Amino acid sequence: MKNNCIFCQIIDGTLNATFILKEENCIVIKDIAPKAPIHYLIIPKVHIPDVASISPSQFDVITNLFAVAQKIGKTLPGSQAYKLVINNGHDAGQRVFHLHMHFLSGPISIQGI
Ligand code: AMP
Ligand code: ZN
Numbered sequence: 690m691k692n693n694c695i696f697c698q699i700i701d702g703t704l705n706a707t708f709i710l711k712e713e714n715c716i717v718i719k720d721i722a723p724k725a726p727i728h729y730l731i732i733p734k735v736h737i738p739d740v741a742s743i744s745p746s747q748f749d750v751i752t753n754l755f756a757v758a759q760k761i762g763k764t765l766p767g768s769q770a771y772k773l774v775i776n777n778g779h780d781a782g783q784r785v786f787h788l789h790m791h792f793l794s795g796p797i798s799i800q801g802i
Contacts, residue, residue: 696787726795738786740777768794
């Protein structure tokens, strides 16, 4: 938990979000500025700033992000085709430095992601 991190604040309930799923190790919320008809963020509960910061002992976090993405794709009507995006670093478009995976579905424009 990092106090000035908006995703940590959503995880601990001090900031509102539209929740899609609450899992043991991660949450899924609606992106506040959707870039596709369905645009969710899969966010691990542990505060890891970016892909570059993941330690070898934390790679199960990444496995879990894919497991949850697969679950969304299997259970959510209309989301069998989807795009998964993880930005690493400001120059790649990352703006929130708490690791997260974008889940995008429906007719997709990837501009801005
Ligand atoms: P990235 O650019 O990969 O760091 O993605 C950050 C994403 O978080 C963007 O798509 C934003 O629209 C989204 N975002 C920022 N603040 C919030 C919020 N309070 N609730 C939901 N999504 C947010
Ligand atoms: Zn955080």
